[in-house]
Amino acid sequence: MRKPSIFSRDYERIMRKRKRILVASISLSIVSMALIIVFISRYNFGKGESYLTAWMKDEENIEKEQEKEVLSKEKEMETAKLDNNIKILLNGNEFELNCSENNGKKVVNSVKNLESEKYCIDNYGEKVIILDKDQNIFLCDIEGNVIDLTLNEYVSPYGEVFKKDEILSTYNDYIWHSQVKFLNNNKIAYVSNLPYFGYGLSQFINVIDIYSKEHTTMWGLNGNNIILKENLDGGLEAVIDGNIKYVE
Numbered sequence: 001m002r003k004p005s006i007f008s009r010d011y012e013r014i015m016r017k018r019k020r021i022l023v024a025s026i027s028l029s030i031v032s033m034a035l036i037i038v039f040i041s042r043y044n045f046g047k048g049e050s051y052l053t054a055w056m057k058d059e060e061n062i063e064k065e066q067e068k069e070v071l072s073k074e075k076e077m078e079t080a081k082l083d084n085n086i087k088i089l090l091n092g093n094e095f096e097l098n099c100s101e102n103n104g105k106k107v108v109n110s111v112k113n114l115e116s117e118k119y120c121i122d123n124y125g126e127k128v129i130i131l132d133k134d135q136n137i138f139l140c141d142i143e144g145n146v147i148d149l150t151l152n153e154y155v156s157p158y159g160e161v162f163k164k165d166e167i168l169s170t171y172n173d174y175i176w177h178s179q180v181k182f183l184n185n186n187k188i189a190y191v192s193n194l195p196y197f198g199y200g201l202s203q204f205i206n207v208i209d210i211y212s213k214e215h216t217t218m219w220g221l222n223g224n225n226i227i228l229k230e231n232l233d234g235g236l237e238a239v240i241d242g243n244i245k246y247v248e
Contacts, residue, residue, distance in 0.1 A: 085112075086144045093132055099142060106142050122182045123231070129188055135168065135177040139191065139210060149179070149208050151215045154194055167197060175203065179228045183236050186210055189247050191226045205238060205247055221245060 072098035084106060086097040096112040104119075107125030120129045129149075130138045136150040154162045164176050179191045188208045193201040195217055204222040204226075208214070221240065229237035 007202055039068070086140075086142065088130075088138075088140055088144060088146060090130065090132060090138050090146065091134065091136060095130060095140075097128060097140065097142070106140060117179065120181050122185070127182075129180040129182065131177060131180045131190075135164070135175075137188070137208070139179050139188070147213075149188065149210070149213055151194075151208075156195070162197060171197065171199060179226075181228045181236055182231060182248060183207060184231075189228060189236055191228060207247070218247065221247060 011216075033056060063225060084099045084101070086099060088095045088097065097108050098110045098112055099106050099108050101107075102125070108121050108128050109125070110121075111128060114130065118131045120130070125142075127139060127141050130140060132138070136148070139147040139149055150164070152164050154164075156162070168174055168176060172195075175191060175193045177190050177192060181189050183189045186209065187216045188210060189210070190206055191203050192206050193203060194206060194215075195204075196202070202222050202224060203226045205218045205226060207218060209216075221238065223241040223243075225241055227239045229239060231237070234248075235248040238245045238247055
């Protein structure tokens with residue numbers, strides 16, 4: 001504010017007004033300072049600090065709980081994935097069916113630690129045939145159920161009994177059960193030297209009825225070398241001494 005001239009007619013009045021404003025400003029400053037001092041003296045900084053510390057700890061605990069929840073969900077997913085697999089014990093040998101979800105349905109993809117020619121999965125992924133090292137045949141499903149389809153002994157038309165284990169121990173490289181394949185939903189095909197015994201024998205395609213467990217020799221399908229292939233529209237493809245045949 002510009003200082004008035006001492007020759008002004010209102011000089012004294014203006015100066016008195018300025019003094020009043022100055023006094024009022026100083027008084028207001030003193031009161032404000034006093035209030036601040038009282039507030040500081042009464043305020044418990046230790047308590048405020050404790051509130052801040054507690055809040056920070058709460059935030060940290062929330063983050064930890066959220067992290068635990070995420071890890072827990074990941075672990076559940078991993079466990080669920082592992083639980084999809086099915087472990088099966090067959091004659092003291094453990095096999096594991098590797099399964100997955102397909103359109104909300106569990107299906108078998110493979111058999112762990114078993115060569116592909118030793119098992120066969122049906123077209124729906126619901127059943128699998130397993131051929132173990134002792135030439136036993138087992139039918140397993142996605143529920144873990146097992147059916148033993150092994151022909152443990154062969155009875156000739158004359159009533160003579162030939163036991164599987166005895167024949168395998170007597171004749172080296174004898175084929176009792178091999179190359180198991182699904183023929184359809186009800187039947188399974190395999191290659192065997194049955195119904196003959198000895199060395200240098202022909203191979204025959206045999207068929208098992210899953211429900212009756214009856215084994216039948218396909219007399220018209222035999223040769224020195226048989227390879228079972230894929231199940232096609234015309235039936236199960238079989239290469240017999242280089243010639244393609246179909247098993248129906």
